[in-house]
Amino acid sequence: MESFKWIGLFTLIGMLHGPGFAMAEDLPREAVLPLALATKAASAAVEKCAKDGYKVTAAVVDKAGVLRAQLRGDGAGPHTVDSSRRKAYTAGSTGRTTSELAELVVKAPHLHSLGKMNENILLLGGGLPIQFGNEVVGGIGVGGAPGTHLDDACAQAGLDAIGAVPKAPSVK
Numbered sequence: 001m002e003s004f005k006w007i008g009l010f011t012l013i014g015m016l017h018g019p020g021f022a023m024a025e026d027l028p029r030e031a032v033l034p035l036a037l038a039t040k041a042a043s044a045a046v047e048k049c050a051k052d053g054y055k056v057t058a059a060v061v062d063k064a065g066v067l068r069a070q071l072r073g074d075g076a077g078p079h080t081v082d083s084s085r086r087k088a089y090t091a092g093s094t095g096r097t098t099s100e101l102a103e104l105v106v107k108a109p110h111l112h113s114l115g116k117m118n119e120n121i122l123l124l125g126g127g128l129p130i131q132f133g134n135e136v137v138g139g140i141g142v143g144g145a146p147g148t149h150l151d152d153a154c155a156q157a158g159l160d161a162i163g164a165v166p167k168a169p170s171v172k
Contacts, residue, residue: 030063033130033138037162038068041130044161045142046073049154056144056154059084060130061092063137065120076144083143087127087151089120092139097167098127099152126151128159128167 038060045058050073057072057080067088072081087098094101102123105111115123125148127141140158142151149169156168 031132031135031137033060033062033068035068038062038138039071041140041158041162041164042069042071043158045140045154045158046071048157049073049142049145049150052145052150052154054145054150054154055080056142056151057081057084058154058158059088059141060158061085061088061138061141063092065089065093065139068138073144080144083122083124084126084141086120086122087124087141087143087155088139089127089141090122090139091127091129091141091167092136093120095129095131095136097125097129097152097169098123098141099125099148099169102148124148126155128152128155130159130162131165131167132163133165 042058042060046056049056055073055075057076059070060068062068067085090098102125105114105123115121126143127139129136130138130140140155142155145151145154152168156166159167
């Protein structure tokens with residue numbers, strides 16, 4: 001009887017440490033965009049545009065597309081709230097700039113459906129992925145400047161403020 005207890009115990013231990021059982025250290029790890037960085041990026045983007053005379057809203061989302069921070073600058077239009085969030089979502093979820101995606105759809109019309117994947121996608125410049133090292137942790141979107149290249153420049157100021165990988169093309 002005593003040997004059956006030991007066999008049962010060893011069987012249980014083997015099952016717990018076998019290939020089918022995930023240990024905590026085996027779970028995938030991913031970086032999380034802290035609220036402090038999200039807020040800092042949004043603030044820097046709005047401040048850059050305000051300094052240049054543009055009334056914008058900046059939104060920052062995490063990797064899952066969930067809004068982490070959004071700031072509507074003084075005088076920014078109400079439509080900029082939704083457009084900035086959607087640009088941030090698009091950039092963060094695809095890992096590409098929204099300007100790049102908008103150009104891609106123009107050059108390859110068969111990809112037009114990219115803009116219709118869901119109601120959160122917006123293929124309009126002003127959205128940049130937030131990347132540290134090789135990992136995209138979210139997106140920043142700016143809406144309201146008189147030109148998407150200006151939205152891009154303000155979003156890039158947000159990335160610069162938090163030390164993220166630069167994404168915006170240089171403003172010409």
